[in-house]
Amino acid sequence: MTRRERNWLLVAPAGAWFLVMLVLPLSFVFVFSFGERGPAGGYVPAFTLEQYANLPARWTAFKNTMVLAPLGTLAALLIAYPLAYQLAVRTDPRWKTLLLVLVIVPFWTSILIRSYAWIFILGGQGIPALLAALGIEDVRLIYTPFAVTVGIVYGYLPLMVFPIYVALDRLDKRLLEASSDLGARPFATFWQVTLPLSVPGVATGCMLVFILLMGEFLIPALLGGGKVFFVGNALVDLFLQSRNWAFGSAVAFTLILIMLVTVAIYMRLIARLQVRRDDVAIM
Amino acid sequence: MRFYALSVYLFLYTPIAIIALFSFNAGRHASQFQGFSTQWYGRALKNPFVMDALETSLLVALVSATLASVLGTLAAVGLQGIRGPARAVFDGIIYVAVMIPGIVIGIATLIALVTVFDVLNPWLATLWPAAGQPPSLSMGIGSLIAAHTMFTMALVIIIVRARLGSLEQALTEASADLYATPFGTFRQVTLPLIAPAILAGFLLSFTFSFDDFIIAFFVAGSETTLPIYVFSSIRRGVTPEINAIGTMVMVASLLLLIVAQLVLRRGQRR
Amino acid sequence: MADNGYISKKQFIEELRRYQKGSVTRRHFLGVTGLGAATAVLGAAMPALRPSSAFAQGIGDRVVLATWPNYHDTANFDAFTDATGAFVQVNVFGSNEEMLAKLQAGGSGWDVFVPTNYTITTYVAEDLIEPLDVSKLSNYDAGAFDPRFADAGTVDGTLYAVPKNWGTTGFAVNTSHDGGKALTTWKDFFDRTMDDFSGRTMVHDYQLTTIGNALKYFGYSFNSVDPKELADAEKLLIEAKPHLFAISSDYQPAMRSGDAWLTMCWTGDGKQMNSDIPEIHYVLGREGGEIWSDYYAIPKGAPHREAAYALINHMLDPQVNAREVLAHGYPVADSRTNALLPPEILNDPILYPAQELLDALEFGAAATLTDPNRAELLARFKSA
Numbered sequence: 001m002t003r004r005e006r007n008w009l010l011v012a013p014a015g016a017w018f019l020v021m022l023v024l025p026l027s028f029v030f031v032f033s034f035g036e037r038g039p040a041g042g043y044v045p046a047f048t049l050e051q052y053a054n055l056p057a058r059w060t061a062f063k064n065t066m067v068l069a070p071l072g073t074l075a076a077l078l079i080a081y082p083l084a085y086q087l088a089v090r091t092d093p094r095w096k097t098l099l100l101v102l103v104i105v106p107f108w109t110s111i112l113i114r115s116y117a118w119i120f121i122l123g124g125q126g127i128p129a130l131l132a133a134l135g136i137e138d139v140r141l142i143y144t145p146f147a148v149t150v151g152i153v154y155g156y157l158p159l160m161v162f163p164i165y166v167a168l169d170r171l172d173k174r175l176l177e178a179s180s181d182l183g184a185r186p187f188a189t190f191w192q193v194t195l196p197l198s199v200p201g202v203a204t205g206c207m208l209v210f211i212l213l214m215g216e217f218l219i220p221a222l223l224g225g226g227k228v229f230f231v232g233n234a235l236v237d238l239f240l241q242s243r244n245w246a247f248g249s250a251v252a253f254t255l256i257l258i259m260l261v262t263v264a265i266y267m268r269l270i271a272r273l274q275v276r277r278d279d280v281a282i283m
Numbered sequence: 284m285r286f287y288a289l290s291v292y293l294f295l296y297t298p299i300a301i302i303a304l305f306s307f308n309a310g311r312h313a314s315q316f317q318g319f320s321t322q323w324y325g326r327a328l329k330n331p332f333v334m335d336a337l338e339t340s341l342l343v344a345l346v347s348a349t350l351a352s353v354l355g356t357l358a359a360v361g362l363q364g365i366r367g368p369a370r371a372v373f374d375g376i377i378y379v380a381v382m383i384p385g386i387v388i389g390i391a392t393l394i395a396l397v398t399v400f401d402v403l404n405p406w407l408a409t410l411w412p413a414a415g416q417p418p419s420l421s422m423g424i425g426s427l428i429a430a431h432t433m434f435t436m437a438l439v440i441i442i443v444r445a446r447l448g449s450l451e452q453a454l455t456e457a458s459a460d461l462y463a464t465p466f467g468t469f470r471q472v473t474l475p476l477i478a479p480a481i482l483a484g485f486l487l488s489f490t491f492s493f494d495d496f497i498i499a500f501f502v503a504g505s506e507t508t509l510p511i512y513v514f515s516s517i518r519r520g521v522t523p524e525i526n527a528i529g530t531m532v533m534v535a536s537l538l539l540l541i542v543a544q545l546v547l548r549r550g551q552r553r
Numbered sequence: 554m555a556d557n558g559y560i561s562k563k564q565f566i567e568e569l570r571r572y573q574k575g576s577v578t579r580r581h582f583l584g585v586t587g588l589g590a591a592t593a594v595l596g597a598a599m600p601a602l603r604p605s606s607a608f609a610q611g612i613g614d615r616v617v618l619a620t621w622p623n624y625h626d627t628a629n630f631d632a633f634t635d636a637t638g639a640f641v642q643v644n645v646f647g648s649n650e651e652m653l654a655k656l657q658a659g660g661s662g663w664d665v666f667v668p669t670n671y672t673i674t675t676y677v678a679e680d681l682i683e684p685l686d687v688s689k690l691s692n693y694d695a696g697a698f699d700p701r702f703a704d705a706g707t708v709d710g711t712l713y714a715v716p717k718n719w720g721t722t723g724f725a726v727n728t729s730h731d732g733g734k735a736l737t738t739w740k741d742f743f744d745r746t747m748d749d750f751s752g753r754t755m756v757h758d759y760q761l762t763t764i765g766n767a768l769k770y771f772g773y774s775f776n777s778v779d780p781k782e783l784a785d786a787e788k789l790l791i792e793a794k795p796h797l798f799a800i801s802s803d804y805q806p807a808m809r810s811g812d813a814w815l816t817m818c819w820t821g822d823g824k825q826m827n828s829d830i831p832e833i834h835y836v837l838g839r840e841g842g843e844i845w846s847d848y849y850a851i852p853k854g855a856p857h858r859e860a861a862y863a864l865i866n867h868m869l870d871p872q873v874n875a876r877e878v879l880a881h882g883y884p885v886a887d888s889r890t891n892a893l894l895p896p897e898i899l900n901d902p903i904l905y906p907a908q909e910l911l912d913a914l915e916f917g918a919a920a921t922l923t924d925p926n927r928a929e930l931l932a933r934f935k936s937a
Contacts, residue, residue: 040653040679123810124810125811227797227935239654240655241650242925244925244929
């Protein structure tokens, strides 16, 4: 057996798996997106662009996703960065691991159950009741875009903290000392040394959270009260309520395209940002 | 700064505390605390649907994480020596696999398998000897494991490949110079060096599969995993039983983590 | 408790606790503990203590039921488990469309499901429903049922489904917030949603009722599939959407917690909420709306068929059925069950609305289930 054959043999099982469980299903989505809905739902073979022409009917879902996904990513970043910084740079090494683990532990309770806890906290008997006791009446939190954003930040915070922490932790502390020895003020040190060096972690975290948010279904479903609608919710509806497989396939395929394009642009931008840092991989 | 960190931990743990608190609720409503009781833990542990769902989730997570780790590692090693357009296509597939939202994977797998099974089943039935029930393909634990393996395998390949990339080429060359067989080199040099990456990939795959709701929602057929059970329970009004399940899963994972940490430390001391 | 040997002291205390916590209604409590008017009848035969014949046949250890929210007395499932050894898994759905979608995708794993009258012909046409073997349902007595609420179970002379409950679709309103001006029509429902009930109203996540009731606002048929009439309904719904609290078929928690004040509502939910919180009233829109009947049926390929028959048969037992009614507050079409119910239930205006209100109601039409425009309209409304 030649070396070449051996390599192919090693790759073959994974390749076959991807072929059957990824390439084949995605081809079905592509083909179905040109079909028609059956009389009682489902799919009837056809060749029509009707499904794509009907996409504007889901414009709001696409708009919500494309606004709230970057916004949620940004919110998670803003909350996660100071924490990761505190953990990586300012914390006694003896406590580091424990504190980091504490960030991840909530992740091990089903996101379903955690979101349900938020329904209680944001619902009438939770924070609004507390506010009412303070004299601030009639605050509505649950089933609003705000509630969905809170749920998003809560659900994905650990995914953002972790890569930023790793990037900051790897940073050579002597660099920071050198910077202050040279008379740089703390803010200048942060701005000119720490922040640029943590870019890879930020890039990874943002991409992880963004990808997951683009396909989000549960958090808007539980905390949005059926009113804050993501593409994910539109898809679940199309397949599990109106049984319109053809239109659902068109929506799904459009979502894939949008994601691939967005992520490709994003990776190109990040690559340009760190053009001289070839030691950093984004994924 | 310290105050900031503290308030983030408060944000992270308030819902967890509420979940744990209400798991000890004597009443059945999730919004009013009506006295302390551990009855819901007993109920959850006695409920065969909860236990079945847990068993299904563990089985699916274990099998798909194992498959993903083995096949993913093999592929990562094999890909090292492959160049050219074939490599580009494979890289593209891995990129697509991790990029596509779970919901799309779920839907795509559902419509593909349902359609393929509809074609295959009558065909199987005609091939089958007259006696006995012909086999009938349907969505279930097999399709769920296959879908989870597909996604997590892509993760394993990425993680292991990053580790392989950082290995010193000199090590494997030295091994080959010493007349080790390629397999010997792999077993004695490469494998120990990439073992931490494989372990990380396995754990990540296990966690992903155990916690996945959205793919399972579409492809699990009649099987119920723990997240699916929780979802359908939430819809009929949460009882503290769900809180008890969540608390138990979290405590179990914490204990596992502590044990793993202790074992690792002991290993290091030796 | 001397006069009632059928409920132990411990069970009684448990029931009392449940009642105090508000998880069961007063009637349920009285019924189960045998303290109320229903003592004599219901206490005489706690089915839990009567081993069922099904047990001997070995029906397996489980049965999966797909049903609607707040639609059963869990004590009856516990009794079934005690008698047969089979646990009941309850899956709750928000609409008939969702049930149909799950069955169409195959491998639902259900043994029993609860379709509504207008969907059964579609299930038969799509070959998703099993004809029932009456010999396995000893508690089914066709003559005992009011044909109005039983007919839809028979398609082309074959029995596919047996009646569970019937009821109406109206709305529930928390009258402490109506400012003294009662809501009586679907016009009120939508107009007030956009006025003093803004941010406090819920509508179903269900095409039939949400679109149907919006159609009634204009005086159109509840079942209309006319494009122009549907366009009017869509315009109204989208206009009202910013004023909604949520779109969900599980509205009890929000109504009880006070987050929501007004919701589209089914008979039993109205009854349950009214029993616990008297200021929540159940109203039928004067213009009309839906009257419906639900059925027990077995889907094709049910994994535990024997257990499915045993469960349906158990639920058809008039004693069990009567306890169901006391718990969920939906009327039944079974005269044997009604004979066991206390008069205050049989005269309850929520369960049995005035004739002139009933006359205006329509049964759902099969066409609405499969009409692509209605399905798409609801999806557009939700994603708007």
